[in-house]
Amino acid sequence: MPELPEAETIRCQLAAAIIGTSVESVRLHHPRTWRFHSSRQELRRLVERRTILAVGRRGKAPYLLLDGSEPSTLVFRLGMTGLLRVVDDCEQAEARPAAVLALSGRKDLRFFDTRTFGALIARRGHDVECMPEFVHYGPEPLSDAFTPEHLREALSRRRAKLQDVLMNQRVVAGIGKIYADEICFRAGLRPGRRACGLTGPMRKRLWRAIREVLAEGIECRGSSARDGSYRDVYGMPGRFRDRMHVYQRTGQACRICGATVRRTRIPGGRGLHWCPSCQK
Ligand SMILES: [Zn+2]
The missing domain is CATH 3.20.190.10 (MutM-like, N-terminal)
Known part of the structure; x- marks a missing residue:
């Protein structure tokens, strides 16, 4: 997607x-x-x-x-x-x-x-x-409007899973399941954690990870996941998949620590991909 x-x-x-x-x-x-x-x-x-x-x-x-x-x-x-x-x-x-x-x-x-x-x-x-499509959207994550204070405020009021909050377009616009999993990995946080339970240093890592991972995704011209459905305007696949640490890597060795990447099923068919050793 x-x-x-x-x-x-x-x-x-x-x-x-x-x-x-x-x-x-x-x-x-x-x-x-x-x-x-x-x-x-x-x-x-x-x-x-x-x-x-x-x-x-x-x-x-x-x-x-x-x-x-x-x-x-x-x-x-x-x-x-x-x-x-x-x-x-x-x-x-x-x-x-x-x-x-x-x-x-x-x-x-x-x-x-x-x-x-x-x-x-x-x-x-x-x-x-x-426009009705965008009127409730949160800030663009790579813009100056997306501040650490905005993220702190958005997380502190939500008891939902971190992955769900990252994918909530009202909190921050543009993140779906691929980048939510990769952002959580980069921040060293389990995607199933409650959003409101994050400490100050954790929130700071998360804010930085959101910007870094999305910027890298753009640099790689996006990611064509396993289903291979995404192609750019000229029919070329994105290269971010080579840099993914957890998304669709269930059962494979973590590129950082060697532990086995896990997938936790959640209702609705989605899954959380994460490394049990790198993410706390
Ligand atoms: Zn790991």
């Missing part, structure tokens, strides 16, 4: 490839892709015949700022398996895209989504922070 580093990789590649082009038409092939709109036409009206002014990202979602008769924003909710590709419009698609934006210059921006949890959401205006 794409998280902040994957979405940031996509944002950066889209910015280089499509800023200044215009969206000539939108083809919507899967009804779930436009499920947040009352009709396909509503979505198309807010996107077609507009110029792409900028490409942004909030949490795990890249978005386009569009200009035309009235400013609008197109948000890509990537869900579990959403992928974006920029290709020449004559290129054969390897699978059926859920949606295609035909761009000027004979380019296509194709949206693939095999599990259909993703969506395209178009809104009027450019005020992303006020």
Whole structure:
């Protein structure tokens, strides 16, 4: 599932490839892709015949700022398996895209989504922070708004597991299960701990780990986990998997101490991956 580093990789590649082009038409092939709109036409009206002014990202979602008769924003909710590709419009698609934006210059921006949890959401205006998708989001973890004080305050009020709190988009935006496990490893903290029970030095380590691990994820252009579903805009996998210490490494030796990496099952099918010796 794409998280902040994957979405940031996509944002950066889209910015280089499509800023200044215009969206000539939108083809919507899967009804779930436009499920947040009352009709396909509503979505198309807010996107077609507009110029792409900028490409942004909030949490795990890249978005386009569009200009035309009235400013609008197109948000890509990537869900579990959403992928974006920029290709020449004559290129054969390897699978059926859920949606295609035909761009000027004979380019296509194709949206693939095999599990259909993703969506395209178009809104009027450019005020992303006020959009219903993002209005409750916590700060961006790599921004100055994400301070140690913010994290202390958020953790101290929550009795939930540390992994759950890290994945709560209201606390901090952009973290999912891959990076939550890796952040807990980096901080030396068990992901099943209660968030409110952390000491001051633990919280400080956690704050630093959040920023370091996500920055490394971006540097590696994201992570393509075992299911291999994530690919960047040009179809390339991310390299962060080679640096993972615990996520999907159950039963393997910890790269630091040699102990066996464990997975604790939790209801809902998710698991916590952790090293019993490095994490307390
Ligand atoms: Zn270890």
